[in-house]
Amino acid sequence: MTFDDGILAVYRGENSALPGKMPVMSLIEKARYYYGYDRIGITRYYQALQANQQIEAIVNVPGWNDIKVTDVIILQEQPKILYQVDMVQPDMDEGLKFQKLTLGKVEQEYEVPG
Numbered sequence: 001m002t003f004d005d006g007i008l009a010v011y012r013g014e015n016s017a018l019p020g021k022m023p024v025m026s027l028i029e030k031a032r033y034y035y036g037y038d039r040i041g042i043t044r045y046y047q048a049l050q051a052n053q054q055i056e057a058i059v060n061v062p063g064w065n066d067i068k069v070t071d072v073i074i075l076q077e078q079p080k081i082l083y084q085v086d087m088v089q090p091d092m093d094e095g096l097k098f099q100k101l102t103l104g105k106v107e108q109e110y111e112v113p114g
Helices: 042-050
Strands: 006-015 025-038 055-062 072-075 083-093 096-105
Touching: 042 055, 042 096, 055 072, 055 083
Parallel strands: none
Antiparallel strands: 006 025, 006 072, 025 055, 055 096, 072 083, 083 096
């Protein structure tokens, strides 16, 4: 398994508005990881459609990290596209720990970091 497709950044959403003001959701960077694309299986694709979800990509990152389904991902080569983590699956391949992240469309508006 390789993680040579690029670097992704993991963000958590946070309300950055002053107290009493309209909420403004901002992204706070948690970590960066090398990643590798994985294929979207036909079964997984159709199961997502039945659940009214759209799978945009599946990526693998090394280690078992603190990535949650509430996190937002930005891929290095697509800095203007935000992905929501829909599923996190810890796995092993020949003793190497990795996480498989299922990425979908972001439904919420965020202030994107510069």
